[in-house]
Amino acid sequence: MSSAKPLLRVLEGTRVDPPPIWLMRQAGRFLPEYRALRAKCPDFMAFIHDPVLAAEATLQPVRRFGFDAAILFSDILVIPDALNWPVTFIEGEGPRLSPMAGPGDVAALRSELDLARLAPICETIKRVKAELAENCAFLGFCGAPWTVASYMIAGHGTTDLAPARLFAYRYPKAFRELIDRLVEASIAYLVAQFECGIEAAQIFESWASAIPKPFLEKWSLDPIRRIIAGVQGKVKAARFIVFAKGCALAPATIAKMTGAECIGLDWRLDPASLDSLAPDGQIALQGNLDPVALVAGGEALEAATGRILRGFAHHAHIFNLGHGIVPQTPVEHVASLVAMVRGFHAFAAERRTA
Numbered sequence: 001m002s003s004a005k006p007l008l009r010v011l012e013g014t015r016v017d018p019p020p021i022w023l024m025r026q027a028g029r030f031l032p033e034y035r036a037l038r039a040k041c042p043d044f045m046a047f048i049h050d051p052v053l054a055a056e057a058t059l060q061p062v063r064r065f066g067f068d069a070a071i072l073f074s075d076i077l078v079i080p081d082a083l084n085w086p087v088t089f090i091e092g093e094g095p096r097l098s099p100m101a102g103p104g105d106v107a108a109l110r111s112e113l114d115l116a117r118l119a120p121i122c123e124t125i126k127r128v129k130a131e132l133a134e135n136c137a138f139l140g141f142c143g144a145p146w147t148v149a150s151y152m153i154a155g156h157g158t159t160d161l162a163p164a165r166l167f168a169y170r171y172p173k174a175f176r177e178l179i180d181r182l183v184e185a186s187i188a189y190l191v192a193q194f195e196c197g198i199e200a201a202q203i204f205e206s207w208a209s210a211i212p213k214p215f216l217e218k219w220s221l222d223p224i225r226r227i228i229a230g231v232q233g234k235v236k237a238a239r240f241i242v243f244a245k246g247c248a249l250a251p252a253t254i255a256k257m258t259g260a261e262c263i264g265l266d267w268r269l270d271p272a273s274l275d276s277l278a279p280d281g282q283i284a285l286q287g288n289l290d291p292v293a294l295v296a297g298g299e300a301l302e303a304a305t306g307r308i309l310r311g312f313a314h315h316a317h318i319f320n321l322g323h324g325i326v327p328q329t330p331v332e333h334v335a336s337l338v339a340m341v342r343g344f345h346a347f348a349a350e351r352r353t354a
Helices: 006-011 032-038 045-046 051-065 103-107 120-130 144-153 162-170 172-196 213-232 251-258 271-277 291-296 298-313 331-354
Strands: 069-071 088-090 094-096 136-141 201-204 240-243 263-265 285-291 317-321
Touching: 006 136, 006 201, 006 317, 032 051, 045 051, 045 088, 045 285, 051 069, 051 120, 069 291, 094 251, 103 172, 120 136, 120 172, 136 144, 136 172, 144 172, 144 201, 144 213, 162 172, 172 201, 172 213, 201 213, 213 240, 240 251, 251 263, 251 271, 271 298, 285 291, 285 298, 291 298, 291 331, 298 331
Parallel strands: 069 136, 136 201, 201 240, 240 263, 263 285, 285 317
Antiparallel strands: 088 094
16 A cells, blocks of 8 residues: 655655655754754763654754654764764764774674664654654664774774775775674664664665775675665565765666665766666655755755756655755755745646646
């Protein structure tokens, strides 16, 4: 039976007009109500492990803008933290972990994910689920193994991911073991999310562009495929969006190699090229507004939004950004974007019948 929720219908392969909309990082620093909430708990890891605060952060953008999906407010690095590789956050700088120096550090990880450490996140999901409107989908997420491993190996975010590549070249067996450990942990974590109430999940491969092409399948796409297959083996109804930023493969190819129902596209892909990259009806697509256009607003935002809506007009499409919303984004620009997306279909229909 088809879902009544627009976003879930798109994941089933159905074109919905107007397309459902949510934004990556929609819960966060650009919202004044989030900043007020965040001030109550300066420690970010403590914040995302507080079900009351994390549920409120998840719900804030849905209340304000009426998005078609809520996405769990958490972080991709809760998995290494629950594998006994502690994570802290430094304000203004981001995550900090102990850098992995070699195979011994991989061996020091827990053999299985500490689900008790993640129990507060499951409680967050239950709280959010109880408050969501009937037509609003609930998304969970995890980081892809390559992206998560890159933070564990370097100890922080890096621009070119040289530490992760060097580790993979120097210690191929240990790197494979790390990826395998993260695959199994991600399966356990996502299954727990689905059991608590999420309806679909996005896998974030934020650093796909840093992987040498000969290793893209081995380091990234095949581990993602194994996660999706593992979760769907336990939760048949589980549906997935894969966002592989800078992957440089056609969406249809990524979908075939991972088993995802929907492929998220970054802002660099031209919607005019979609008919050749993702033939009609094969897969659902998500994206791909430049986050900087949302900051700019005005005519630039209107033109970029229209270009995307026209370019994706023949596809099952979820409107989103081509990466996460940035903190300096004006709140009123987000409200304008939602109005544009929801008003475009009516405007186009009027023009067709005029």
